[in-house]
Amino acid sequence: MIRLEGITKSFDGKDGPVSALDGIDLSVAKGEIFGIIGSSGAGKSTLVRLINLLERPTGGDVFVGGERVTDAKGERLRNLRRSIGMVFQHFNLLSARTVAGNVAYPLELTGQYGKYEIAERVSQLLARVGLTEYADKYPRQLSGGQKQRVGIARALACEPQVVLCDEATSALDPQTTGSVLDLLREINRDLGVTIVLITHEMDVIRRTCDRVAVLDRGTVVEQGTVVDVFLHPRHPATLKLVREAEPDGGWLETAAAADLGGRTARLTFTGPTAHKPILGRIARENLVDYGILAGRVGHIRETPYAQFIVSLSGRDVAGAIAGLRASGVDVELQRDADEFPPVGMQLSERALHVV
Structure with a gap:
């Protein structure tokens, strides 16, 4: 549906061009x-x-629906923007218009x-976002969540x-x-609308998205399914975002400080394996003792996971x-890779040291 190829973007600065994006390649299904x-x-x-070409790339190409739109102008540009709704951080509602008017x-x-x-389309949209009874109210009379629901309805108009x-x-x-x-997930499911969600919070990604790209200093440093990126972050920028999303962001450091004693592994259980x-069972069958040094459990969208x-x-x-x-468990050991865990930490024979 959306493809960005070799995208660069720079802005004029006091001392010359300032690069905002460099070599972006992304594909959204x-x-x-x-x-x-x-x-x-x-x-x-x-x-x-x-x-949606509110900004034009300095270099590279933008494709939407299989069509190159990088240079779209006039009626072609207007049609493109009608096919792409936008929901803003601060709602951007017209204060002089009612909810229905917006x-x-x-x-x-x-x-x-x-x-x-x-009138019929507005009525359908307000029902979709649960605001039918607010049609005649003004933005100042709404809560933040209600304002954003109006913004979503407007984006779908x-x-x-x-x-x-x-x-x-x-x-x-x-x-x-x-x-x-x-609500966004419901709209995606019921209407089949492709959603591109920009955020600085990994928890929003974990709860909502199918795939994710991590952007750092204008470059995509990591991308993949949310399960893979959230549970196996490879880049320091990703690791930082994952830690910020954790109720106990220091669980890896807890393991680093532990006396490990035996062979150390990181075990990742996803889907049905997380509940078994x-x-x-494996420890009993092989006469092995195990100590859990640190861990986390939760859900990534509907997928349960446990990681220890x-x-x-x-x-x-x-x-x-x-x-x-x-048995379907992802097992990571020191000799499986140069780093363990592959999240910016290194393993010595007796202890994990945070890099």
């Missing part, structure tokens, strides 16, 4: 929720504004709809193929954030490791 995450200043908002506004701008068609969400939940409290994310007593750093000792540690892998 039709119907998925794709997350773009990075710290403040990473280039996220610039990147999302290139998709949702109707993009339909009125097209000049293609009659009064009754607009012209039946777009794509919705861009630029930090759409960062101004909301955690409970309201959850309800807005649930695999570790205990353990020390293994006893009669047949190699057999236990083989049994775990045969």
Whole structure:
């Protein structure tokens, strides 16, 4: 649905051009929720504004729906923007218009709809976002979550193929954030709309997205499924974002300080394996003792996961490791890679040292 090839973007600075994006290659499949995450200043908002050409790339090409749109102008550009809705961080509602008037506004701008068609479409959209009874209220009378629901309804007004969400939940409290994310997932599921979600919070990605790209200093440093990136971060920028999303962001450091004793491994259980007593069974079968040094459990969208750093000792540690892998557990050991865990930490024979 969306493809960015070799995208660069620079702005004029006092001392010459300032690079905001450098060599971006991304592909977003039709119907998925794709997350773009990075710290403040990473280039996220610039990147999302290139998709609907609110910003023009300095170099590279933008494709939407299989069509190169990099140089789109005039009517072609207007049609492109109608096919791409946008939800903003600070809502951007028109204060002099009612809720219904705000949702109707993009339909009125097209000049293609009659009064009754607009009224019917607005009614459908307000029902979709749960705001039917607020149609005649003004933005000042709404909570932040209600304002963002109006923004989502407005973004859907012209039946777009794509919705861009630029930090759409960062101004909301955690409970309201959850309800807005649930609404976006419902819209994606029911309408098949492709959603590109920009955020600096890994928890938003974990709860909502199918795939994610991590942006750091204008470059994509990591991308993949959310399960892979969240559970196996490879780049320091990703690790930092994952730690910030953890209730106990220092769980890896807890393991680093532990006396490990045996062979050390990081075990990752996802999907059905997360609910099965695999570790205990394998330990008994191979006469192995294990100590859990640190861990975390939770869900990535609907996928349950459990991840532990353990020390293994006893009669047949190699057999236990083989049994775990045969049972669908992802096992990471020092000799499987140059680094363990592959999240910016190194393993010595007796202790983990945080890099």
